[in-house]
Amino acid sequence: MLPGGERVALAQIPGGTLPPGDVTKFVTPLLVPPVMPRAGTIKRKGGKPADYYEISVQQFAQQILPAPLPMTTVWGYGAITSASKKGLLVHNAPSLTIESKWGRPVQVKWINDLVDGDGNALPHLLPVDPTLHWANPPGGIAGRDSRPTFTGDTPDAYTGPVPLVTHLHGAVGVGDESDGYAEAWFLPDANDIPGGYATHGTWYEFFALKAAAAFGVSWGPGHAVFEYPNDQRESTLWYHDHTLGMTRLNVYAGPAGFFIVRGGPDGEAAVLDSRSGTTAVLPSPAPNEGDKFPPNKTYFEIPIVVQDRSFDVDGSLFYPDTREFFDGVVGPYIPDGEFSPIWQPEFFGNMIMVNGNTWPFHDVQQRRYRLRLLNGCQSRFLILDFTAIPGVEVWQIGNEGGFLAAPVNITADHGNRMLLGLAERADVIVDFTNVPVGTHVLGNVGPDEPFGGGVPGLDFPEADPDSTGQVMAFVVGPAAAADPTTPPQYLVLPPITPLPAETVVRPLALIEKMGEGVDAGGEPVEGPVEALLGDIQSGVWIERMWEEDVTENPAVGATEVWEFVNTTGDAHPMHVHEVVFEVVDRQALQIDVDGEVAQPVQPVGAPRPPEPWETGFKDTVIAYPGEVTRVRATFANPGQFVWHCHIVEHEDNEMMRPYRVGPVQPGQPGEPG
Ligand SMILES: [Cu+2]
Incomplete structure (x- = not known):
């Protein structure tokens, strides 16, 4: 775990009345969503x-x-x-x-x-x-x-x-x-x-x-x-x-x-094959409007959304109906105290659902596929693990904002694992050419609890290998024809045009608000009451609730650097509507004697450049605890938008703020018409 304070609450992996072990894996074919x-x-x-x-x-x-x-x-x-x-x-x-x-x-x-x-x-x-x-x-x-x-x-x-x-x-x-x-x-x-x-x-x-x-x-x-x-x-x-x-x-x-x-x-x-200088061939087709459903075609480009869910034995979705589920806090609840009675600070489903089915399988051939991966979970950071698929080669070629600057060899250079924060997307080429015929499981070694960065198994326990540690199965068979696609190492991705230099640097704070509650035995429990955002003035953060006036107000056409100063113990996937941004860098923050981010906020040490899979443009970025994460965006279009954490439990309880590009709009709510 990176510096930034103690983890304050462990996620509860228990779920509904249907145990994950009662759900047979890899018996349902993956749904390739039609058009x-x-x-x-x-x-x-x-x-x-x-x-x-x-x-x-x-x-x-x-x-x-x-x-x-x-x-x-x-x-x-x-x-x-x-x-x-x-x-x-x-x-x-x-x-x-x-x-x-x-x-x-x-x-x-x-x-x-x-x-x-x-x-x-x-x-x-x-x-x-x-x-x-x-x-x-x-x-x-x-x-x-x-x-x-x-x-x-x-x-x-x-x-x-x-x-x-x-x-x-x-x-x-x-x-x-x-x-x-x-x-x-x-x-x-x-x-x-x-x-x-x-x-x-x-x-x-x-x-x-x-x-x-x-x-x-x-x-x-x-x-x-x-x-x-x-x-x-x-x-x-x-x-x-x-x-x-x-x-x-x-x-x-x-x-x-x-x-x-x-x-x-x-x-x-605009993607070229470096061997010939001509247009490269990426795996296709994807589904087309007018295709039959269920499909009678084979798709080599497939969107895949991974989500976590829990269920009751009657098949219904399980989501906790009391705060007690999260950390045992039974009160005092609003209006007697500050805890919301039902809201969960985070939620981790105990089963993995892919394109709408728990633990599906997909028949693939010994050739290359293009998968557009999306982490659609509630609070769960995924670390997709291809290491149990022998001979596979995985290259990331795109993220939220389109193609990367250059393909990234996930297999050779990143341990065959891919970190995917909430709402992040990864456009990947998965090459099954050298994978033995048979069934192979895509794993997940992200934690069954809030993520703070670090190495699976070392800095945090990996997801339960019997349930949330498995995502889906690929059932590999022989190729039906020669693979016409360009090997990823020869892909030349479209050039990235950098944004102009920023004229404003805007320090912003990610904050967790704790409260004192009691458990069922009357023992005191400290737990999160809200997650918050704020601005930072003279190095000191100021909490801003959703209801407060806009504090982030870029001029139309301005390029700004937003600095996400994470004062909490966990990573937050920060999403800004309306724009895509460049990830500029990350830098450690001065920590005080209590292990908390010190005020005034003071970056220390050398900034760390973006990860290779963060090149190009993104709309969601992981802000690690105890660090400032900087992004650069041009705000071209006037209007009222939001920026927020994409842990949806956080977003729903104050970790979202309005922002406005340009002047107040005549007739907008709260303004004289
Ligand atoms: Cu958050």
């Missing part, structure tokens, strides 16, 4: 044509666990309209992949369809803690998007209609009206919304007007229409819910999917 069908094409005078989608979130049952174990009730996105007769109107978790082309905008009508057959609102599948600063629809117009105050008893979980708002993670240059701002949520258009409830968040109407002006679209009950410009580098994005104080639960319930931007000057066609 989301378009509802149509929008042609605009003098503008670019756009792909148009109509996508709802619904509740349904899915066979996540292998049969004959029960199905699981989940939520997922799915198209409700298809321009083509062959389009798949399928709701699934993860959802179908949106395939987009560089320079061609995508417009989506996002629909909250969490209603039952009678049109009445469905309650949440999971326990919603109403004591956080959250969407709070029952608060009405005056009390929405607040931290409600309670008197008397500790409140029970919220069971009313569910707010949703979709964020496209990795979308660069998107208008703020389309970014899925956490206070732009909306309830389903249900028959039975209780009187006095807010049906949408604080920013919904302001953004509805902006969207109408920008794209001529109209928002209404239960839906919003967002547009993504897609003029960023070719890259792997993903879409998921982003509702204030509920993201951890909404995402755990299922709604998430891949969104791939292809083409452009930094796209696949």
Whole structure:
């Protein structure tokens, strides 16, 4: 573990009533998510044509666990309209992949369809803690998007209609009206919304007007229409819910999917083969719109999302309904104390789900594959471990922002292991050419607890080898044909254009707030109450809650370095909306006699350059404890966005802040119209 203080709480690997050992591994084939069908094409005078989608979130049952174990009730996105007769109107978790082309905008009508057959609102599948600063629809117009105050008893979980708002993670240059701002949520258009409830968040109407002006679209009950410009580098994005104080639960319930931007000057066609100087051949095809489902084609390019989940014996998703689950704290809970009664400081599922199935297998040939990997877990850092696959060779060629500066040989140079923080993506070439025919398991040696950096097995215990230490199996068979793809060592990736020099350096703080509670035996327990962000003035950090005014306000077009000063004991994957950034460096911080980061904050020693897989551009970066992690970004597009930790339990309880590019917008919430 890197310096930075004591680990304050151990994660609990126990889960629901279904033990991981009762779930047979490697009996379910990996789902290769098909492509989301378009509802149509929008042609605009003098503008670019756009792909148009109509996508709802619904509740349904899915066979996540292998049969004959029960199905699981989940939520997922799915198209409700298809321009083509062959389009798949399928709701699934993860959802179908949106395939987009560089320079061609995508417009989506996002629909909250969490209603039952009678049109009445469905309650949440999971326990919603109403004591956080959250969407709070029952608060009405005056009390929405607040931290409600309670008197008397500790409140029970919220069971009313569910707010949703979709964020496209990795979308660069998107208008703020389309970014899925956490206070732009909306309830389903249900028959039975209780009187006095807010049906949408604080920013919904302001953004509805902006969207109408920008794209001529109209928002209404239960839906919003967002547009993504897609003029960023070719890259792997993903879409998921982003509702204030509920993201951890909404995402755990299922709604998430891949969104791939292809083409452009930094796209696949610009990857060269160094032997010939001509365009290289990467493993393909990926699924296409119009492919059959289940597929009758073999795919050599596959998106893979790894998520952790726990289940009860009836197949339902398990997520703790009491703080006690985390660290034994039974109170005092709000309003008698400062602990939220349900919120978990972190959550670690005790099973691994890949593309919507626990521990699937995938038949592969002795040749190269391109895998677009995503860590979609709640709090779990993954260290994907290829060491049990003899003869495999793994090269990383891309990350969140597209292709790296150069391919990275994970096998030869990095011990055949790949660290993947929450929401990070890795575009990898996995070469099975020399892997013996048979079944081989992709492992995980990341911890079953908060991650602080360091070496598996040395600085922290590796994940349980019988459960979360296994991810999926590759069943290797002979190649059906010669492999036409370019060996990764010959790949010349598109040149990276560095950002301009920064004009502002902005020190920012990652903070954990501890509280004093008691366990069931009445013994005192110290535990996390919130995770927080803050700014730093004269080397001293200042806690900033979500409700406070914007403190990060880059000018339009400014290039800034943001310094994530991690004062906590754990690593946090920091995500900035709207931009991709360069990782500049990391540097140790002066530690005080108590082992805490000293104030005033003082970097010590030589800065450490980014890791080889952090070249190019990223949208999420691991900020290690006791270090400052510096990133550089150009803020080209005005508007109101957020930056936050992507441990979704942290994000939901204050580890997210609004930021604004450019001046206050006329008519924005909180400002005179
Ligand atoms: Cu965090």
